[in-house]
Amino acid sequence: MRFYDREREIRLLKKGKRIAIIGRRRVGKTRLVEEALNPITLFIPAEKNEALVCKDWLEEIRERRYIPALNSMKEIVEFLMRENEVIFIDELQNALKVNPSFVYDLQRLLDKYREPKVVVTGSLISMSKKLVQDYKSPLYGRFNYIIKLRELDFKTITEITRDLGYSFEDAIILWSIFGGLPKYYETLEHFKVSVLEFIEMMFFEEPYPMFSEVIMMLKEELGKEYKTYFSILQAISEGKNTLGEISSYLSTKSTNLTKYLSALEKEYELVIKRKNVFDRGRNRYYISQNLIDFWFLFMWRNYTKLEKGELRFDKNEFNSYIGKKFEVLIENLAQNFVPFDVIKTGKLWGKFKEKEKGKDSFEIDIVALGEKDIAFFEVKWENLSFGEAKKELEKLREKANAVGDKRNKHLVLVAKSVKGKEKLNALVYDLEDIKGIFGVFESKGKVP
Numbered sequence: 001m002r003f004y005d006r007e008r009e010i011r012l013l014k015k016g017k018r019i020a021i022i023g024r025r026r027v028g029k030t031r032l033v034e035e036a037l038n039p040i041t042l043f044i045p046a047e048k049n050e051a052l053v054c055k056d057w058l059e060e061i062r063e064r065r066y067i068p069a070l071n072s073m074k075e076i077v078e079f080l081m082r083e084n085e086v087i088f089i090d091e092l093q094n095a096l097k098v099n100p101s102f103v104y105d106l107q108r109l110l111d112k113y114r115e116p117k118v119v120v121t122g123s124l125i126s127m128s129k130k131l132v133q134d135y136k137s138p139l140y141g142r143f144n145y146i147i148k149l150r151e152l153d154f155k156t157i158t159e160i161t162r163d164l165g166y167s168f169e170d171a172i173i174l175w176s177i178f179g180g181l182p183k184y185y186e187t188l189e190h191f192k193v194s195v196l197e198f199i200e201m202m203f204f205e206e207p208y209p210m211f212s213e214v215i216m217m218l219k220e221e222l223g224k225e226y227k228t229y230f231s232i233l234q235a236i237s238e239g240k241n242t243l244g245e246i247s248s249y250l251s252t253k254s255t256n257l258t259k260y261l262s263a264l265e266k267e268y269e270l271v272i273k274r275k276n277v278f279d280r281g282r283n284r285y286y287i288s289q290n291l292i293d294f295w296f297l298f299m300w301r302n303y304t305k306l307e308k309g310e311l312r313f314d315k316n317e318f319n320s321y322i323g324k325k326f327e328v329l330i331e332n333l334a335q336n337f338v339p340f341d342v343i344k345t346g347k348l349w350g351k352f353k354e355k356e357k358g359k360d361s362f363e364i365d366i367v368a369l370g371e372k373d374i375a376f377f378e379v380k381w382e383n384l385s386f387g388e389a390k391k392e393l394e395k396l397r398e399k400a401n402a403v404g405d406k407r408n409k410h411l412v413l414v415a416k417s418v419k420g421k422e423k424l425n426a427l428v429y430d431l432e433d434i435k436g437i438f439g440v441f442e443s444k445g446k447v448p
Contacts, residue, residue, distance in 0.1 A: 002163075003035060004182070005156040009147055010036045013119065016144040018110065020092075020132040021121045023149030024289070025217050026183035029121045030090055032149070039088035039119065040064060040080060042073075046094040046220075053098055073098075074105035081113040092120040093127040103131065107138040124221050126267040151180030151289075154329060158440045160185050168435045169416070170195045176325035179290035203298060204313045208306055214295045221268060228260055229268075230300065233287060236271065237296035241284040261285060277346030277367040284347075290325060297321060323381035330379050330414050331366045336437050337377075337412050337429055340370040352402050362399045366412075375410040375427075376400040386420035389413060393426050 006028070013019055013036045023029050033039060042057050050073060057076050061067045065085075070076050073095070080087050095102040110118065120143075122128025131137050132146055152160075154175055161171040164185070173195055178184040188198050202210045222229045235249040243261070247254040264271040265285075272288045275281055287293040298321075305311045335342045348364040366377035378396045382388075393413055400409050411426040414434070421428040435441050 003031075004160060005152055006032055006036075009149065012145045012147060013037055017115075017117055018143045019117075019119045019145045019147065020128075020139075020143045021119065021147045021149050022125060022128045022132070023121070023123065023147075024125065024181075025123045026181040027149050027151055028182045029123070029149055031182070033088050033090075033119050033121065037086050037088065037117070037119065039086040039117075041088045041090055042077070043090040044073075044092065044094040044098060046091075046097045048098065050099045050102075073102050074109070077106065078109055078113075081109055081116045081118075084116050086117045087119070089118070089120045091123060093122045093124050093131060096127070104138050107142060110139075110142045123217075125269050126221065126263075129267075152182060153180060154332070155438050155440070156180065157185075158438050162440050164189055166195060168431060168441045172326060172329065172431075173199075173322055175329070176290055176322045177294045181291060184291075200313050203294075204311055206309055208299070208311065210295065211299050211306060214291065214299070218292070225260075229264060229270075230296075232257060232260055232264065233270065233292065234296050234300055236285050236287055237293050238301065241286065242282045243285075244282075246285070274346060276348050277344060277369060278348070281349065294321065319381060323379070326381045326414075327365050327379045330377065330434075333434070333437060334366060334368045334375070334377070337414070337427060338368055338370075338373070338375045338410055340373040340375075340410075342368045342370060342375075344369045348403065350399070350402055352398075362402065364396075364399050364403075368412075370407070372407055373410060374403075374405050374407040375412050376403075377412045377414060380413075380415040382415055383417045384415045384419065386418075386423065389415070389418045389421065389424055389428065393424060 009021075009032060013033065021029050021033065030041070034041060040061055042060070044053060048056070054071065054073060054076060057073070058067060058070070061076070061080070067076070067079060070079060077087065077089070089106075120132070122131065132139050132143055134140060154171075157175045157180055158168065158171045160182075161167075161174060166174075174185070174188070177199060184202075187202075188195075191198060191201070193201070218230070219226050231250050232246060235246045238249070240246045240249045243254050243257065246261075247257055250257070261271065265273055270288055270292060271285045273283045273285055275283060287296070298317075299306060299311070302311050330337075331345050334345045345366060345368045348367045349361065350364075351361050364376050365379045368375040368377070376396055376399065378392050380392065384392065393411055396411050396413070400411065413424070413426055413428045415430055417430045417432075418424075418428050421430065
């Protein structure tokens, strides 16, 4: 698979002398550094002692150049610095398990040898931030650039899926599950199967490869209290988004959870916190990474079935999940669907003044705010007939009127497909329209 969408990071890598890269597993850190710089890579596995790590390093280096027999990680790195080699220390945080003093050794070497280019990476977000950004760390202030390597954006995912021969709908499904983690698109390229076959093979068929992949990463990141964090993340994945809902789901006091939710948000960056579109009401928590969200909802929640080899693909539940991620995608693209400048987007919960059809409360998928305009979105991961679309717009109009905002109101309906959409008195879009925003798919992809 060709390299995608890392031009800025490549420029910084080539420009800087000392660079730290922080990013989750499978986001492409190692490939980025090795393709951009062709360095000598020194990988630190957490499971080995220093002697074995040094043995591996010496073997790796001898494939590239001469190096004498050296007995410590410090000696090897110092030799390469004296030789002015480009050095890449992969998974630096694991040094704390192999030999904690190496972090202090590295600090002294960076101060002593100013010329060699040194790049370090870390996959454990909380620990890596402390190593390179915390003023108490010996490595604080030693790096020209600290790159937070994010997942690839959705436009890039559409390019990848197109190049692999898949459709725009496939791109949405893949992004909803794997987000912008390049590794899994490379794996899909290798297997050359349909998207649904690939998802079933990775999550719902023995030996369930994604179960061990994600649980290992999360346990390592979250540490000894991972069970508490897992319980909170499972609750959020099942739609328990407020502190009260989460605490009720876990049968515990809200005060027992606040420090964990704060850590998940700020230290581990696994959840995000949002209020409604007007910045009012209760905070609501959402899992920030699609893969983690999907894993908790479909794998961890069904751990007993998985242990028995009985985990099965549920099409209805699957489509419901994709629908929620489709809402996230449309919110990110909201500016493309309305005839005014969008200042802010978000969800909205409210109550009817008079009970409508037995319901007194409502939720609006997306609200887009402008200076003089406001747009209300209904988003459906469905193929709608003309009649179904008309009913959805009528319900949306009732909700919009209940909001009582004095700005000019616009109704927006987005679905997989809508029959007769041009006859509807609203802004109506389907996948063909959304595909045009990206200008990537000129024709339908070819699913293997």
